[in-house]
Amino acid sequence: MELLQVTYREEFNNLGKHLHSIAYAAMGYQRVLEENRKLYNQVQDMKGSIRVYCRVRPSLSGQSNNLSCVEHIDDTTITVLTPTKTGKEGRKSFTFNKIFSPSVTQAEVFSDTQPLIRSVLDGYNVCIFAYGQTGSGKTYTMSGPTELTEEGLGVNYRALGDLFELSNQRKETISYEISVQMLEIYNEQVRDLLASDGLNKRLEIRNSSQNGINVPEAHLVRVSSTSDVINLMNLGQKNRTVFSTAMNDRSSRSHSCLTVHVQGKDLTSGSIIHGCMHLVDLAGSERVDKSEVMGDRLKEAQHINKSLSALGDVIAALASKGSHVPYRNSKLTQLLQDSLGGQAKTLMFVHIAPEYEASGETISTLKFAERVATVELGAAKVNKDSGEVKELKGQISNLKAALTTAKKEGEPEQLQRSQTISISSSPEIIIPSLGTSPSLPKSQSSSDHSSSVTNAENESSTTSRRDSLEIQEMLANPSLWPPLGKPASSAKEDNKDSASGRWNETLMVNKNDKKDPIPAAGNARWNPTKVYPEQNLNKLTANKNTKGNQDHDQQRIRPEIGSTDDSSDLDECSEIDSVWQSSIPKVTNNNSPNGLTSKPKKQQYNHVAKPKSTDFKSAIPSLIPSPSTRKPSNGANPNTNKPKRKTGYSK
Numbered sequence: 153m154e155l156l157q158v159t160y161r162e163e164f165n166n167l168g169k170h171l172h173s174i175a176y177a178a179m180g181y182q183r184v185l186e187e188n189r190k191l192y193n194q195v196q197d198m199k200g201s202i203r204v205y206c207r208v209r210p211s212l213s214g215q216s217n218n219l220s221c222v223e224h225i226d227d228t229t230i231t232v233l234t235p236t237k238t239g240k241e242g243r244k245s246f247t248f249n250k251i252f253s254p255s256v257t258q259a260e261v262f263s264d265t266q267p268l269i270r271s272v273l274d275g276y277n278v279c280i281f282a283y284g285q286t287g288s289g290k291t292y293t294m295s296g297p298t299e300l301t302e303e304g305l306g307v308n309y310r311a312l313g314d315l316f317e318l319s320n321q322r323k324e325t326i327s328y329e330i331s332v333q334m335l336e337i338y339n340e341q342v343r344d345l346l347a348s349d350g351l352n353k354r355l356e357i358r359n360s361s362q363n364g365i366n367v368p369e370a371h372l373v374r375v376s377s378t379s380d381v382i383n384l385m386n387l388g389q390k391n392r393t394v395f396s397t398a399m400n401d402r403s404s405r406s407h408s409c410l411t412v413h414v415q416g417k418d419l420t421s422g423s424i425i426h427g428c429m430h431l432v433d434l435a436g437s438e439r440v441d442k443s444e445v446m447g448d449r450l451k452e453a454q455h456i457n458k459s460l461s462a463l464g465d466v467i468a469a470l471a472s473k474g475s476h477v478p479y480r481n482s483k484l485t486q487l488l489q490d491s492l493g494g495q496a497k498t499l500m501f502v503h504i505a506p507e508y509e510a511s512g513e514t515i516s517t518l519k520f521a522e523r524v525a526t527v528e529l530g531a532a533k534v535n536k537d538s539g540e541v542k543e544l545k546g547q548i549s550n551l552k553a554a555l556t557t558a559k560k561e562g563e564p565e566q567l568q569r570s571q572t573i574s575i576s577s578s579p580e581i582i583i584p585s586l587g588t589s590p591s592l593p594k595s596q597s598s599s600d601h602s603s604s605v606t607n608a609e610n611e612s613s614t615t616s617r618r619d620s621l622e623i624q625e626m627l628a629n630p631s632l633w634p635p636l637g638k639p640a641s642s643a644k645e646d647n648k649d650s651a652s653g654r655w656n657e658t659l660m661v662n663k664n665d666k667k668d669p670i671p672a673a674g675n676a677r678w679n680p681t682k683v684y685p686e687q688n689l690n691k692l693t694a695n696k697n698t699k700g701n702q703d704h705d706q707q708r709i710r711p712e713i714g715s716t717d718d719s720s721d722l723d724e725c726s727e728i729d730s731v732w733q734s735s736i737p738k739v740t741n742n743n744s745p746n747g748l749t750s751k752p753k754k755q756q757y758n759h760v761a762k763p764k765s766t767d768f769k770s771a772i773p774s775l776i777p778s779p780s781t782r783k784p785s786n787g788a789n790p791n792t793n794k795p796k797r798k799t800g801y802s803k
């Protein structure tokens with residue numbers, strides 16, 4: 153008996169040791185996995201691959217069928233069931249940078265996104281966009297649920313909160329300014345959600361890789377706290393909601409884009425970094441009853457389809473490293489051009505509805521995402537000007553502008569003087585407007601208001617030779633630059649914000665463009681037309697358009713963008729590929745005043761999806777999958793109004 157006990161104890165001890173070593177090995181394995189993931193991410197960073205995170209929405213209560221098409225999820229792989237196939241072919245696996253299961257919280261999603269977001273403060277351009285069929289959770293990820301709570305806050309809110317926190321931590325070394333724009337693309341029109349007349353005004357996109365301000369006419373609002381952001385987003389959402397009162401969930405009918413512009417000045421070296429981040433909630437797709445798709449609704453459906461299709465074409469061209477990338481085929485791809493083809497860090501959140509009947513659309517969506525993940529943009533680059541470079545650029549700008557003015561005005565003396573300085577005459581250089589200040593005296597007005605040169609160029613073109621000398625003084629003494637949002641005349645009185653002279657200057661010119669004879673309003677490329685410093689935020693909010701757009705007082709019908717026949721889900725997937733491979737018709741006339749083309753030259757899509765039932769027929773052939781279910785939150789009827797989105801949040 154004793155012998156047995158001894159043996160037992162020994163074995164027990166051995167087992168314990170064994171377990172211990174297994175646990176140790178497991179820990180090591182986890183470490184290796186983690187390291188591998190980091191290395192993999194670094195490689196991805198170096199290649200500049202578009203990161204793809206996949207999020208699976210939980211099955212929503214009230215849905216009759218709780219069967220899920222998602223068979224298995226781990227950290228990076230998702231396996232979905234294909235309804236019409238059996239055995240091995242009955243399931244398909246996809247691998248992405250990260251998979252978020254339905255139970256993952258908003259905070260967890262954000263924490264995986266945070267490093268990317270933070271890099272905007274280091275001068276990188278970042279783009280995060282949410283993609284997926286309607287009702288799959290895009291808005292939930294980017295903004296949050298209908299009734300916002302602290303835990304429910306989406307990426308947009310958290311991102312800005314985090315940027316404030318980090319900029320505050322760095323305030324001893326870097327002085328940051330953070331400003332935002334809120335835009336939406338509806339029916340191929342870019343609208344300013346922060347302007348009272350933003351829904352009526354058509355804005356132009358100007359791709360400027362210099363400062364990321366691609367829609368200079370849209371309000372650029374300086375923010376410095378989370379509550380500023382919440383106020384702004386509430387305003388933006390209200391503009392959208394007002395517009396959608398009778399349009400039934402407008403958010404799904406338009407692409408919304410929150411753009412965050414960051415400028416930082418290194419307080420020791422004087423170097424300037426500027427980063428820009430687009431946070432995009434794309435319009436969703438849904439099938440539509442063909443018989444009801446007419447007039448405006450048909451147009452709306454076609455625009456969504458076209459722009460998502462154009463996004464697919466751009467991705468396809470990038471993935472195949474084609475020489476021509478058709479960015480100009482839609483406003484969406486134009487807006488995202490710098491992020492998709494430039495030196496940005498780009499992340500796509502692909503959203504999946506888990507319902508079994510949505511599996512066709514889910515597979516199509518995942519196939520699209522798989523393709524996106526193959527796109528290599530090249531390593532992202534920091535937008536940074538050292539103090540010296542900044543100064544030299546400023547000088548070049550001034551000299552170049554002086555030359556232009558002299559030439560224009562035919563002042564031989566001035567011309568001669570300018571021409572002796574060869575560096576100033578390079579027309580190719582796009583010059584950041586560091587070298588000039590709006591506080592300088594403006595002796596003349598330029599006649600070239602429409603030129604799309606930089607502020608510095610425009611502005612400097614109005615200065616006399618004496619002014620040029622003053623510019624040098626300004627360069628030597630940045631404290632003379634006016635702060636953001638203050639009139640030029642008071643600039644010298646307030647030196648506090650002078651660290652960011654470059655941006656201040658740009659903005660100031662705009663602030664003054666109505667009353668000031670300085671012809672900065674003509675500077676379409678650099679000028680954000682209006683700038684509201686934080687103190688003006690309330691005023692801005694008060695000015696919002698409450699009238700809404702009654703002309704859109706009609707029921708929304710979602711277009712069918714994806715093929716919808718559940719019985720042929722994999723065939724549907726090939727539709728995406730065939731669209732990618734198709735030649736790209738010029739469906740959008742970017743030069744037309746409204747950006748619309750009344751008659752597309754050619755149907756853009758190769759396939760017309762088969763109707764699933766008599767209730768739904770395909771009006772829009774597919775690039776993007778459409779769900780076979782109505783939006784759960786919405787009730788089952790596609791033609792009933794979805795409850796008005798309320799994403800307002802008060803802290």
Ligand SMILES: Nc1ncnc2c1ncn2[C@@H]1O[C@H](COP(=O)(O)OP(=O)(O)OP(=O)(O)O)[C@@H](O)[C@H]1O
Nearest residue numbers: 209286287288289290291292297403404435436785
């Ligand atoms: N992760 C999630 N957890 C809980 N609820 C979610 C989640 N994702 C989405 N939902 C809910 O699902 C519904 C649809 O989500 P959401 O409106 O974000 O979809 P969407 O993709 O933006 O749709 P649309 O394209 O029509 O705008 C909402 O009621 C939302 O609150």
